[in-house]
Amino acid sequence: MSNEVPLLAARDLVKTHGRTEALRGASVELRAGEILAVTGASGSGKSTLLHCLAGIVRPDGGSVSYAGERLDTLPEKRLSELRRTEFGVVFQFGQLIPELTALDNVALPLMLAGAARGDAHERAGEWLERFGVRGQEGLRPGEMSGGQAQRTSLARALVTEPKVVFADEPTGALDSLAGEQVMTALVHTAREQGTAVLLITHDAQVAAYADREARLSDGLVAPTGVTV
Numbered sequence: 001m002s003n004e005v006p007l008l009a010a011r012d013l014v015k016t017h018g019r020t021e022a023l024r025g026a027s028v029e030l031r032a033g034e035i036l037a038v039t040g041a042s043g044s045g046k047s048t049l050l051h052c053l054a055g056i057v058r059p060d061g062g063s064v065s066y067a068g069e070r071l072d073t074l075p076e077k078r079l080s081e082l083r084r085t086e087f088g089v090v091f092q093f094g095q096l097i098p099e100l101t102a103l104d105n106v107a108l109p110l111m112l113a114g115a116a117r118g119d120a121h122e123r124a125g126e127w128l129e130r131f132g133v134r135g136q137e138g139l140r141p142g143e144m145s146g147g148q149a150q151r152t153s154l155a156r157a158l159v160t161e162p163k164v165v166f167a168d169e170p171t172g173a174l175d176s177l178a179g180e181q182v183m184t185a186l187v188h189t190a191r192e193q194g195t196a197v198l199l200i201t202h203d204a205q206v207a208a209y210a211d212r213e214a215r216l217s218d219g220l221v222a223p224t225g226v227t228v
């Protein structure tokens with residue numbers, strides 16, 4: 001471990017859903033530009049950990065710090081602004097807006113950040129091209145293959161050039177070829193942009209793309225060191 005201050009740090013996170021203790025004191029750190037795989041069995045608390053780190057859900061106990069600032073106590077307005085500008089999120093099932101074309105889905109985060117429609121579309125088109133979705137800009141999510149939809153989701157997560165991308169089983173619904181294409185695109189772009197990635201997966205082949213792996217078991221993290 002370097003003594004560099006981590007970009008994102010969770011300490012002793014506790015989160016219960018009803019009577020289920022999803023996190024029971026989990027701690028994890030993500031350094032700038034690092035790709036961290038969070039692995040563990042289904043139900044071990046991976047998604048809950050991601051939601052807490054990304055500021056989507058507030059933990060019941062413990063703390064989350066981003067660039068030295070407490071996230072878990074940040075007022076909602078600042079938190080949502082931070083999520084919009086510093087973070088990108090990709091879920092297992094893309095969660096693109098079904099009524100919007102690929103181009104409009106990717107342009108949306110830029111427009112929410114105040115970009116003019118024309119500029120947003122131009123940049124969105126460039127990002128779709130980077131992710132190999134060229135020529136499909138006019139398709140709606142229902143008209144795309146799973147891999148195309150997921151690469152569009154990646155473009156949407158990265159178009160604002162965030163510091164951290166949170167990916168929750170991004171290849172979980174894809175066949176292995178489409179999964180490899182998604183992972184290659186994600187890792188290549190993250191390296192190029194210096195984006196840190198918190199990658200949740202229960203697939204060892206996907207985890208192998210990461211610099212390091214943290215394994216969750218019953219709501220606790222057991223760090224397992226370097227995977228590459």
Ligand SMILES: Nc1ncnc2c1ncn2[C@@H]1O[C@H](COP(=O)(O)OP(=O)(O)O)[C@@H](O)[C@H]1O
Nearest residue numbers: 017018020022041042043044045046047048049
């Ligand atoms: N919204 C929720 N309501 C009730 N229980 C939940 C909720 N979300 C997660 N859980 C429970 O918390 C535990 C951890 O879930 P989760 O973080 O989704 O794990 P994973 O992503 O590793 O499968 C599981 O037992 C799950 O059933």
Ligand SMILES: [Mg+2]
Nearest residue numbers: 046047048168
């Ligand atoms: Mg999950």
